[in-house]
Amino acid sequence: MSLPDNSADIAALYQELILDHYRKPRNKGTLDNADATIEMRNPLCGDEVDLQVIYSGDSIGDVKFSGRGCSISQASASMMTQIIKGKSREDIDAVRTKFRDLVMGDMAVANDKSLGSLRALSGVSKFPARVKCALLAWNALESALENRK
Numbered sequence: 541m542s543l544p545d546n547s548a549d550i551a552a553l554y555q556e557l558i559l560d561h562y563r564k565p566r567n568k569g570t571l572d573n574a575d576a577t578i579e580m581r582n583p584l585c586g587d588e589v590d591l592q593v594i595y596s597g598d599s600i601g602d603v604k605f606s607g608r609g610c611s612i613s614q615a616s617a618s619m620m621t622q623i624i625k626g627k628s629r630e631d632i633d634a635v636r637t638k639f640r641d642l643v644m645g646d647m648a649v650a651n652d653k654s655l656g657s658l659r660a661l662s663g664v665s666k667f668p669a670r671v672k673c674a675l676l677a678w679n680a681l682e683s684a685l686e687n688r689k
């Protein structure tokens with residue numbers, strides 16, 4: 541994906557990406573043979589994310605989520621499932637740390653290409669109440685990886 545130079549264009553593109561994932565969530569549904577199901581709630585916003593994973597050795601072999609809530613929480617979950625599928629725990633931890641830094645306002649990672657479409661959520665850092673929305677699915681993922689230990 542090539543980005544436009546104009547920051548207003550980038551903001552519009554990011555907004556479009558978020559809405560696209562919100563309207564057409566990737567990897568939404570349930571897994572028949574899930575190894576773990578983690579339910580996360582964000583009562584402040586009413587967001588719900590139920591994450592299901594199938595482990596494959598040290599990797600996440602498959603992942604799906606179901607849920608409802610604001611566009612930030614659901615788009616973040618959708619983008620997350622896309623980027624972690626098939627990845628090792630180590631790679632996932634690296635992305636998770638960078639994404640957390642991004643939504644906490646660390647602009648040094650805002651141009652990190654390894655974050656892919658997740659960079660669209662960088663604007664969340666300006667709205668502290670929305671950070672919990674953005675991190676909901678990631679907290680579920682953290683539990684899923686902890687369970688595996």
Ligand code: ZN
Pocket residue numbers: 582585586587609610611612613673
């Ligand atoms: Zn929310």
